[in-house]
Amino acid sequence: MKVGIPKGLMYCRYHPFLVTFFSELGARIIVSEDTNKNIFDTGIKTCVDDACLPVKVFHGHVDSIKDKCDVLVIPRIMQLQKNEYICPKFCGLPEMVLNSLDDLPAAITEPIYATSWKNLYSWAKTAGKFLGKSNNQIKRAFISALNEQKKHKTGIADTGYEINIALTGHPYNIYDSFLNMNLVKKINSLGMGIMTAEFTEEGILYQEAENLYKRPFWTFVRENYGFALNGAKGKKTDGIIYVSSFNCGTDSVIIELIKNSLPDFPFLILKLDEHTGEAGINTRLEAFRDMLERRLFSDSHISTLG
Amino acid sequence: MYYMGVDLGSVSTDIALIDKNHDLVEKIYLRTRGNPIKAIQEGFKILKNKYDDSDISAAGTTGSGRIIASAIIGADAVKNEITAHAMAALEIDKDVKTIIEIGGQDSKIIILNNGIVRDFAMNTVCAAGTGSFLDRQAERLDIPIEEFGDYALKADTSVRIAGRCAVFAESDMIHKQQLGYGKAEIIRGLCDALVRNFLNNVGKGKTILPKVLFQGGVAANKGMKAAFENELGFEVFVPENYSMMGAIGAAIIAGDQVKKTGRTKFRGFKLADNNIFSRSFDCDGCPNRCEVVKIYENDAIIGYFGDRCTRWTGKTGGFLRLHSG
Numbered sequence: 001m002k003v004g005i006p007k008g009l010m011y012c013r014y015h016p017f018l019v020t021f022f023s024e025l026g027a028r029i030i031v032s033e034d035t036n037k038n039i040f041d042t043g044i045k046t047c048v049d050d051a052c053l054p055v056k057v058f059h060g061h062v063d064s065i066k067d068k069c070d071v072l073v074i075p076r077i078m079q080l081q082k083n084e085y086i087c088p089k090f091c092g093l094p095e096m097v098l099n100s101l102d103d104l105p106a107a108i109t110e111p112i113y114a115t116s117w118k119n120l121y122s123w124a125k126t127a128g129k130f131l132g133k134s135n136n137q138i139k140r141a142f143i144s145a146l147n148e149q150k151k152h153k154t155g156i157a158d159t160g161y162e163i164n165i166a167l168t169g170h171p172y173n174i175y176d177s178f179l180n181m182n183l184v185k186k187i188n189s190l191g192m193g194i195m196t197a198e199f200t201e202e203g204i205l206y207q208e209a210e211n212l213y214k215r216p217f218w219t220f221v222r223e224n225y226g227f228a229l230n231g232a233k234g235k236k237t238d239g240i241i242y243v244s245s246f247n248c249g250t251d252s253v254i255i256e257l258i259k260n261s262l263p264d265f266p267f268l269i270l271k272l273d274e275h276t277g278e279a280g281i282n283t284r285l286e287a288f289r290d291m292l293e294r295r296l297f298s299d300s301h302i303s304t305l306g
Numbered sequence: 307m308y309y310m311g312v313d314l315g316s317v318s319t320d321i322a323l324i325d326k327n328h329d330l331v332e333k334i335y336l337r338t339r340g341n342p343i344k345a346i347q348e349g350f351k352i353l354k355n356k357y358d359d360s361d362i363s364a365a366g367t368t369g370s371g372r373i374i375a376s377a378i379i380g381a382d383a384v385k386n387e388i389t390a391h392a393m394a395a396l397e398i399d400k401d402v403k404t405i406i407e408i409g410g411q412d413s414k415i416i417i418l419n420n421g422i423v424r425d426f427a428m429n430t431v432c433a434a435g436t437g438s439f440l441d442r443q444a445e446r447l448d449i450p451i452e453e454f455g456d457y458a459l460k461a462d463t464s465v466r467i468a469g470r471c472a473v474f475a476e477s478d479m480i481h482k483q484q485l486g487y488g489k490a491e492i493i494r495g496l497c498d499a500l501v502r503n504f505l506n507n508v509g510k511g512k513t514i515l516p517k518v519l520f521q522g523g524v525a526a527n528k529g530m531k532a533a534f535e536n537e538l539g540f541e542v543f544v545p546e547n548y549s550m551m552g553a554i555g556a557a558i559i560a561g562d563q564v565k566k567t568g569r570t571k572f573r574g575f576k577l578a579d580n581n582i583f584s585r586s587f588d589c590d591g592c593p594n595r596c597e598v599v600k601i602y603e604n605d606a607i608i609g610y611f612g613d614r615c616t617r618w619t620g621k622t623g624g625f626l627r628l629h630s631g
Contacts, residue, residue, distance in 0.1 A: 036593035178594060182614050246430070259511055264424075271430045279370040283412075284428060287388030291423045 001131060003027040004069030004105070007034065008058030009090070010077060012175040017149040018073060021124065024141030025133050030069045032061040035178035039064050044274055046100050052245040053272055054172045055089050055096065057179060062097050062104070071131065072107040074098075079113045084219045087170075087250055106130075117146075155198025156184065163292050164193040166231030168224045168258075169243035169251070173272060180243055181278050183270070187241065190289045195237055197227035204230050212257065218250045221257070228258045232265045238292050239266035241285075246273040266292055308357070309364040309564075310572070311557030312346065312379060313390070313550075314338065314371030317410025317437050318523055319345035321353070322553035323362075324561075328397050332356070333550045338410075342371045343582050343601075346378055354575035365572040366390075366560025368552045370411070377601050377609030378582060380573035383560040390555030392416050392423050395519050397558065398545050403515040406534065406542070407551070408504070408524035410437040415509045427508050437523045439472045443479065443496065447489055458497045458529025461490035469499030497529035501537050518542045521551040580604055591617055 003022045005011065011018070015031075023029050032039065035057055043060025062072065074094040077086050089096075094109035110126040113119040121142055128138030154175070156167065165187065173180055174196060187194055197205070205226030209216055216222040224242070231237040240258065244251040255269060268288045270281055308331060313320040315338060323332035334349045366383040367375040368390040376384045387407070391414070395402050405416040413436050417425040429436070444451040465487050468478040475496065482492055505514075518538065524530055525548040534542045547554065564570050586599045598618050601609040610618035 033593060037595040038593065178614075263511075266425070269430075279373075280428075283370070283386045283388070286386040287423075287426060290386070290389040291426065294422045295424070 001027045001071065002030050002069040003131075004030045004062075004065040004072045005032075006058055006061035006065065006072075006074070007032045008061040008176075009054055009093075009172050010075065011172075013154055013171050014075070014149065016152040017145045018075070020148040021127070021141050021145035022073070022131075024144050025128060025131055025137060027071075027131060030065050032065045035061070035176050037178075040178060048096060048100060050247070051089060051096065052247045053179060053274065054170070054176070054245055055093065057176070058093070059097060059100060063101055066101065066104050070105055072105055073127075074107050074109050076109050076111045077114070078111045079115050079119075080219050081222075082115045083215070084222065085217060086219050120146075153198065154196075156194045156196045157199045158188070158193030158195070161188075161191065161193030163191060163239075163289065163296065164195060164237045165292075166228055166237040166240045167194045167196050167243065168228050168231075168240055168254075170220055170224075170245075170248075173243045173245055180270075180272055181276070181281055183243060183281070186282070186285055190285055192289060192292070195231060197223055200227050200230055211261075218253075220250050221254050224254045225257050225261075229261055232262050238296060239268065239288065241268045241270060241288070243270045243272065246271045266295065307363040308332075308361055309557040309561040310362050310366070310379075311390075311553035311555065311560065312349075312365070312367045312369075312372075312375050312381075313387075313552035313556060314342050314346070314367060314369040314375040315410050315523075315552070316370055316412075317441070318549070319349060319369075319371075320550050320553040321346075321349045322547075322550045322557055323353075323357070324554060324557045326561075328554075328558055328561075330547055330550065330554060333547060333553075335549055338371070342374055343378060343584065346375060347578050347582065350379075350575050350578035354578055357575070359572070359574040359576075362570065362572050364557070364560040364564035364570050366556035366558075366563070368556040372556075373611050374584075374599075374601065374609075377611070378573075378577060378603075380571040381560065382567065382571050383556065383563040385556055385559045387412070387552055388414060388416060388423070388426050388428075390552045390559065391521055392418065392555070393558050394551040394555035395521065395545070396421050397554070398519070399517060402517050402519050404518040406504070406509075406518060406520045407522040408436055408520075408530070409522040409552075412436060413504055413508050413522075413524075415504075415512055415514075417512055417514075425512060427510075427512065429508050439475075440496075440500075440524060440527065443476065446476075447493070449489070449493075452526070454493060455497075455526065455528035455530065457490045458494040458527075459532060461488070461494040463491055463494075464498050465491045465495035467492070467495040467499040469503035475499060494529060494533075497527070497533040498536075501530065501533040505537060514538060516540045520544045521548050523549050525549070577603065582608075586612065589613055589618070591615070 039060035042063045043056040047056040047059040076094050077090045108127045110123050112123045124142040208226035208229040209222040228240050308323040311322045319336045319338045321334040336345045338345045365381050367381045368385050372384050391407050395405050407414045413429045415427050444454045465482050468474045520542045525544045580603050582603050584599050584601050586597050589596045589598045596613045599612045
């Protein structure tokens with residue numbers, strides 16, 4: 001049995017779980033390649049036009065492996081934390097894919113509620129049963145998948161740079177170097193170190209978000225808002241770069257919340273869309289670096305704020 | 307001894323020469339017309355009759371075409387437009403607090419305090435309200451772009467035009483024309499709409515304090531200046547060399563750079579007569595399949611760019627193979 005897992009969206013964070021679970025069940029795992037021009041173009045061509053770029057690219061990933069596997073995994077992630085939801089496009093992801101691409105193999109589209117061991121296990125049971133596995137086999141695979149996931153640490157925490165920035169945004173926008181035109185490497189090569197949200201404790205992210213007038217509905221809002229605010233505190237970082245895909249609903253909320261809470265902190269928003277010309281993104285990054293450099297090094301006698 | 311700045315933009319290519327005191331001694335404004343190499347060569351043809359290579363002690367480039375420009379002319383500094391514009395503005399007035407810059411495809415706002423850039427923003431995925439859009443509307447209304455602003459000032463009232471999107475703005479203008487409104491009122495309405503769009507979009511959340519400098523090609527449009535003043539409630543200054551500010555900034559930065567390095571990388575005016583052209587190819591080094599551009603001078607390769615992995619960038623040498631891509 002060949003199980004296909006598209007390397008799009010939250011794959012970057014949860015691949016240890018998915019890959020381990022299905023390989024422990026005896027499946028051969030087919031993972032799509034890193035995003036490339038072909039995957040990018042196919043995704044844009046096949047996906048509904050209203051979706052955001054990462055969702056479109058996900059379609060390209062599915063298309064690139066659909067003929068190589070017997071079963072597709074399309075994670076319908078609903079919740080990662082209690083009382084919070086993830087982006088609404090994830091809830092409808094399987095329907096978008098199934099209705100936009102032809103000749104697809106069978107797909108596992110069961111909703112994922114990763115709020116507790118029990119809830120996530122119910123996804124595993126359905127997925128495992130789909131492959132005809134017994135309860136025992138499923139349980140064993142599930143436990144080792146969870147262990148693998150716990151061992152796995154994503155995130156960037158550069159050291160040794162004079163200027164440091166908090167790189168915020170959805171993980172798939174940060175870690176897909178094709179989609180974001182090599183953003184991480186670009187920032188580093190401009191002499192700026194990067195910190196990402198994964199290295200800030202969950203508890204701190206919650207704490208920062210408590211100051212909001214209401215509890216955030218979306219997980220990404222809490223995560224990015226909490227990280228940005230914490231990153232700005234006590235000069236942990238010198239500026240925030242928010243990488244966002246054009247059209248993103250949750251980002252439009254997060255960005256405004258961050259701006260309101262940190263009116264004087266250097267904040268750069270980079271919008272990703274279908275353009276592959278890099279002049280725009282380069283100009284903004286270079287100018288941001290110049291600005292931080294001057295704020296930091298040429299006016300030590302006056303306040304850096306205001 | 308002069309410092310040269312080249313601002314290779316989407317619509318215009320500007321070349322400025324400044325002296326040691328940063329005073330402008332020469333300015334050349336050319337239309338890029340989608341051919342950045344030719345635009346630079348044209349400019350150099352004019353310059354080489356008046357100046358020797360040895361007159362140029364530093365060269366800098368800016369604008370969206372700054373990389374290709376730097377490969378061609380041999381630049382000491384390659385700087386983004388924000389920093390270049392800020393440098394030039396500070397040269398005019400150390401106390402400038404806000405720079406509004408509207409070019410061919412970009413619009414920007416730069417907030418300064420005590421001579422240091424504090425914040426900036428650029429238009430996102432939409433180019434409504436930038437020079438190329440105004441160009442197109444002028445053409446459609448059959449008015450030379452140079453007179454566009456004067457038309458706006460003639461109008462006593464302004465017709466409400468949707469400013470959020472270039473396509474919507476255009477259809478709104480056409481509808482208003484069909485209803486019989488005059489050109490002047492429509493143009494004034496358009497200027498108001500674009501200023502509204504700029505302040506709500508690019509300038510969102512920014513406190514715009516005087517003194518405000520309005521730079522870039524669109525600053526030539528008196529209607530836009532008046533609309534900004536009307537909306538902001540105070541005077542907006544258009545510097546004498548508003549369309550040259552990017553190039554002047556690049557020249558200043560290049561001059562500073564050469565003070566550090568000691569000698570310029572400027573390749574000389576001879577390139578005006580050389581055969582400079584580009585070829586692009588799909589690199590097959592990895593699945594990214596980058597569209598890599600090669601720049602040739604006569605038959606020799608003088609630069610590569612467009613590759614994501616920098617496998618080609620920075621390489622020179624190699625010769626044109628006939629009958630190849």
